[in-house]
Amino acid sequence: MAERLNVHHPILQRMYHLDGDVEERTHIYDDWAGAYDEDTVEHLGYVGPPLVAALVAELVPAAAPVLDAGCGTGLVGAELAARGFTAVDGVDLSEGMLKVARSKGVYRRLERADITRPLPFDPGGYAAVSCAGTFTAGHVGPEGIDPLVAAARRGGYVVMTVLTQVWEDMGFAAHVAGLTREGAVTVVEDRPDQTYHTSEPVTCRLLVLRAER
Numbered sequence: 001m002a003e004r005l006n007v008h009h010p011i012l013q014r015m016y017h018l019d020g021d022v023e024e025r026t027h028i029y030d031d032w033a034g035a036y037d038e039d040t041v042e043h044l045g046y047v048g049p050p051l052v053a054a055l056v057a058e059l060v061p062a063a064a065p066v067l068d069a070g071c072g073t074g075l076v077g078a079e080l081a082a083r084g085f086t087a088v089d090g091v092d093l094s095e096g097m098l099k100v101a102r103s104k105g106v107y108r109r110l111e112r113a114d115i116t117r118p119l120p121f122d123p124g125g126y127a128a129v130s131c132a133g134t135f136t137a138g139h140v141g142p143e144g145i146d147p148l149v150a151a152a153r154r155g156g157y158v159v160m161t162v163l164t165q166v167w168e169d170m171g172f173a174a175h176v177a178g179l180t181r182e183g184a185v186t187v188v189e190d191r192p193d194q195t196y197h198t199s200e201p202v203t204c205r206l207l208v209l210r211a212e213r
């Protein structure tokens with residue numbers, strides 16, 4: 001990317017204003033896949049993946065099966081592999097992103113899937129489900145939490161980032177409160193205002209839910 005990437009950059013502005021257009025979102029990521037790691041990690045100082053992976057590693061043993069939802073190019077998978085995880089599956093909408101993830105050799109299985117629908121592989125069998133960077137403006141709304149909870153085994157965890165600016169605006173707070181009220185989940189960790197991009201003042205909420213069913 002010729003100019004320095006920041007939250008005002010056209011690619012991110014385009015992404016943040018997609019209004020749920022899944023096809024367009026997929027095309028943007030297919031096009032961006034080759035430059036994504038450098039643009040986000042090096043230019044934005046994006047730290048969602050290590051935040052999420054460190055929490056997963058605190059909660060479950062490295063041999064446990066983990067599903068990385070919205071795995072993109074595999075930044076979370078690489079962070080988990082560095083912590084000794086060997087049974088990490090990944091799903092993403094974008095084949096371009098999955099191709100980069102495949103090249104890293106850190107996932108057990110990878111498949112194209114929409115995380116707002118029931119997920120493939122081992123439904124209800126994962127000790128933890130990770131999701132970094134996907135609950136953000138113009139991406140997946142709070143309805144995307146339910147399939148992740150369903151993918152986790154009873155007593156398993158969903159560890160996710162939610163961009164601070166969408167936590168209230170897109171209804172995440174209300175949705176999580178509803179799931180808690182129904183007894184579907186318990187909120188194990190709720191850390192607001194976590195540094196998300198180190199090169200600009202962009203923060204996320206780091207949330208851990210335990211699946212109770």
Ligand SMILES: C[S@@+](CC[C@H](N)C(=O)[O-])C[C@H]1O[C@@H](n2cnc3c(N)ncnc32)[C@H](O)[C@@H]1O
Binds near residue numbers: 026113115133
């Ligand atoms: C900002 S990237 C984050 C990727 C990776 N988790 C990371 O932290 O680098 C968002 C990813 O979510 C994927 N995505 C967006 N909507 C999705 C959906 N409904 N189902 C599955 N993946 C989705 C995109 O293709 C993209 O790879």
